[in-house]
Amino acid sequence: MTDPGSAVLVRALAADASHTSESVRAVTARLIRDGSLAEGIRLPTIRELAQHCGLSTRTVVAAWGELRKEGLIATNRRGGTVVAAAGGVPLGRPLAERDLLTGSPDYALQPDLAPAMLAGLHTDDLNRPGRDYITDRLRTAVCDGWPFPAEAFVAAGGGSEGLFLAVDAAAPDGALVAVEEPVMPGFLDTLTEVGYRVIGIAADQQGALPDSLAEALRRNPAVVVLQPEGAYATGGVLSPNRAGELAEVFAAAEVEPWIVEDDAVGPLAVAQAPSLGSWYPERCVRVRSYCKAFGMDIRTCVIGGSAELVERAIRARVHGIAANSRILQNALAHLIGDPGTAALIDTARERYAARRAGLVAALRKHGVAAEAGTNSLVVWVEVADEQGALLRCARHGVVVGSAARSHVGAARAAIRVAVPQLPDDPRRLAELAALLADAAASTHREFLD
Structure with a gap:
């Protein structure tokens, strides 16, 4: 092993039953985010991981590619692959590219x-x-x-x-x-x-x-x-x-x-x-x-x-x-x-729960009331004016849903934000929460001259 700390990664991957690129990515990302793999730790080579964890090199390559996109790891020509500095983590794809309306699943968390x-x-x-x-x-x-x-x-x-x-x-x-x-x-x-x-x-x-x-x-x-x-x-x-x-x-x-x-x-x-x-x-x-x-x-x-x-x-x-x-x-x-599929679904369940809880917590920091059930596929955000909130979000390219469309009669003004494609990155989640908080306070008035 290139670094004693990376033995944590080897043990975690060896214990994972699914052996998919997404599970390798998810396990590694979790260890980085919870501090088990600290910044600067040099990770095993692709060949070493494949050998010690019963993985194919193709699986590790695919997982490493996704982790680089998330900014969690970096590969240097001489220094090998290391855990990236927190400040170097990119924000990922823009909020406008995420489906926050219909609840389309995160395709990376679905089985082949x-x-x-x-x-x-x-x-x-x-x-x-x-x-x-x-x-x-x-x-x-x-x-x-x-x-x-x-x-x-x-x-x-x-x-x-x-x-x-x-x-x-x-x-x-x-x-x-x-x-x-x-x-x-x-x-x-x-x-x-x-x-x-x-x-x-x-x-x-x-x-x-x-x-x-x-x-x-x-x-x-x-x-x-x-x-x-x-x-x-x-x-x-x-x-x-x-x-x-x-x-x-x-x-x-x-x-x-x-x-x-x-x-x-x-x-x-x-x-x-x-x-x-x-x-x-x-x-x-x-x-x-x-x-x-x-x-x-x-x-x-x-x-x-x-x-x-x-x-x-x-x-x-x-x-x-x-x-x-x-x-x-x-x-x-x-x-x-299928056991491998079950392991991937376990990962998806955990990721969705973290995204849901993360958005609710971020909104509450702004003083915005937000709710979501234990299994809920959406977060409900209380707003001053539903139409005004929807329009304010749309101006930023973010499309969310109307609470009125999910109730038979009159309901309190709220908007619906789908959970599956919410970002994992705390900074991107904070950016969305700030946008939603701004929308929650907005009102829409029509004037005819």
């Missing part, structure tokens, strides 16, 4: 889909006639980890499609739909565009509020949409105690609605939240999305729960004609069970 697709091709049923609404491999992969004993499963497209499909299966045209707020951006627009009437259910740190749910149930909605994992929550996730309270509210209702649970976080969740399906398996389904974790092109979510509602969802999707590709389903099954 090529091995998964190859695994998906390895089936005796490839190109055979018939439709597998869910393949045996995918059913086996999701069954043990489902939050309640599901009567049936079906695979559908991405999470947004699966959520709407479940609601469409549960509610007739023009029916009343109750949704836990705030909801997924665009979901309310879709519901109203196709003719559903929508009412909101308020939530706090433990999930949907029992009194608000009871009030909604008195209006006899056909379906209630809950968010146990809190993908867009301002607070936490559904707690076991709150789940029991909600179950009691459903039990007291005069008319039993269908229950659809939206799990947009999927494998990125810190911990799986309880399900109302534990009390009502015959009228509850959970829709689990995998796109944020594994990539948009996996194009497969899983709906599991009530056999009747799953059968309705199958018929609602082009009258039962449509079924997801066996290749995509089996590729998803491979990703769910």
Whole structure:
């Protein structure tokens, strides 16, 4: 080894199971940022790392390239590769180039889909006639980890499609739909565009509020949409105690609605939240999305729960004609069970959590109120005037979302900042927080002369 301190890096990389370039980059970056690898420490050569850690030289080269872009390491012609001085760290790509609106994932934190697709091709049923609404491999992969004993499963497209499909299966045209707020951006627009009437259910740190749910149930909605994992929550996730309270509210209702649970976080969740399906398996389904974790092109979510509602969802999707590709389903099954993918998702979960907490803390230093749930894919920033804040951000090339689009009725003025592509660099995060703080105080007035 070129420096005794670099033995820390070798031990950490040798213990990492995924052996991907992103995991090498993530482990090394963490050790640099927490001070385990101090400024000026000379790192092992690429060949030494590959030999001692069971890595390919190509993997190390790719990781080192990303670390140089982040300014965390530097390579000198004579001195080898060393941990860079903190003052020399560049700010990275501009804020305007980051997707802070739609929540597109950080593509560097997603697995390589090529091995998964190859695994998906390895089936005796490839190109055979018939439709597998869910393949045996995918059913086996999701069954043990489902939050309640599901009567049936079906695979559908991405999470947004699966959520709407479940609601469409549960509610007739023009029916009343109750949704836990705030909801997924665009979901309310879709519901109203196709003719559903929508009412909101308020939530706090433990999930949907029992009194608000009871009030909604008195209006006899056909379906209630809950968010146990809190993908867009301002607070936490559904707690076991709150789940029991909600179950009691459903039990007291005069008319039993269908229950659809939206799990947009999927494998990125810190911990799986309880399900109302534990009390009502015959009228509850959970829709689990995998796109944020594994990539948009996996194009497969899983709906599991009530056999009747799953059968309705199958018929609602082009009258039962449509079924997801066996290749995509089996590729998803491979990703769910792959240890290397699991290690990468662990890294993504940690990075997203750090970015989320970092932005909230930076905003609070400016005296700006900001909230985000444990699993939330967004940070909600309180503002004086929503339109004024959106326009002020846009003038700086930063596009963020409107809180009003995620609430049924009037909501306090706020803007929505997507978490996945937030910067890691504290200085870049501070720059964004300052911009948002300025936007939070701005107002918009229109004058007609």
